[in-house]
Amino acid sequence: MKLYYKQGAVSLASHIALEEAEAVFETVPINFKAGEQRTPEYLDLNPLGRVPTLMTEHGVLTETLAILTYIAQAHPAAQLAPESPWDFAQMLSVMSFLASTVHISTAHMNRGYRWADDPNAIADMRRKAPSVVAADLKILEDRLGAGPWILGPHYSVADPLLFVMTWWAEPDGVPLAPFPNLRAHLTRMQDREAVQNVLTRERLLPR
Ligand SMILES: N[C@@H](CCC(=O)N[C@@H](CS)C(=O)NCC(=O)O)C(=O)O
Known part of the structure; x- marks a missing residue:
């Protein structure tokens, strides 16, 4: 591949x-x-x-x-995915929220030109986006709880997608301090060998 x-x-x-x-x-x-x-x-x-x-x-x-x-x-x-239909659907539910809501909220920070031409409208989107992303993250914070993974005890491909959203948060102006569960998940992810290998390959420093 x-x-x-x-x-x-x-x-x-x-x-x-x-x-x-x-x-x-x-x-x-x-x-x-x-x-x-x-x-x-x-x-x-x-x-x-x-x-x-x-x-x-x-x-x-x-x-x-x-x-x-x-x-x-x-x-x-x-x-990397649950076998039971219910748990699999839960995984899709989380991933769909991440891909179709959180990612899109994030895109309003720097890619407002996709939705508006007026520079004032774009600036307004950029101003509002961090609070929209924070509201999305609160939903994930509550859902994650003690985790350790977003589906509970089992790691799945939903976790790397959650990781990317929290990886972006602070550089995008959304502090993670109000979200201790998400902050712990970010750290837990970076403790994984696969994540370390990929960060090295993409020349990214841990956060
Ligand atoms: N719905 C797509 C969205 C992918 C996406 O938006 N990728 C961004 C990077 S985070 C991109 O390629 N942007 C290029 C551009 O806007 O020119 C997915 O989930 O894979």
Whole structure:
């Protein structure tokens, strides 16, 4: 498999999941500053011009939620997703909230141009976004509780996605101090060998 990623972007979750699964994969960094996500070749793979994109033996897969679920199911020995239908649905519920609500709230900080042209509207979104993200994080803080993982005792591919959202929080102006459970989860994730390997590969320092 081949993962197209950008350092520290949401693709970090898929990168961690591949490493946790001990998958055979290579990585292709996409340079956003050079506009590599908008080249015709990349848009052929991912028409939205986003990362992650995963090239598999079956073809190209986009969208983090699908990529994480695929990695988990393609590597059952790694036990990265629950077997019971109910627990699996709980995992999807968390991942869907992370991908379709928290990530989008975050995008209003620096990518307001997707939703408005008026510079005042964009600035207004940037001002409001941290409080919206904090409200999202409060829901996750309560759901996580003592954890240690977002589904309770069992680690799953929902954890790397939660990790990315909390990894972004403080640099985006959302302090984690009011969210001790999330802060502990961030630290717990960074204690994992797979996460350390991926942070090193993406040249990121622990937070
Ligand atoms: N729904 C997609 C969203 C992916 C996404 O928005 N990725 C961002 C990086 S965090 C991106 O590639 N942005 C490129 C751009 O906006 O030009 C997913 O969950 O995989």
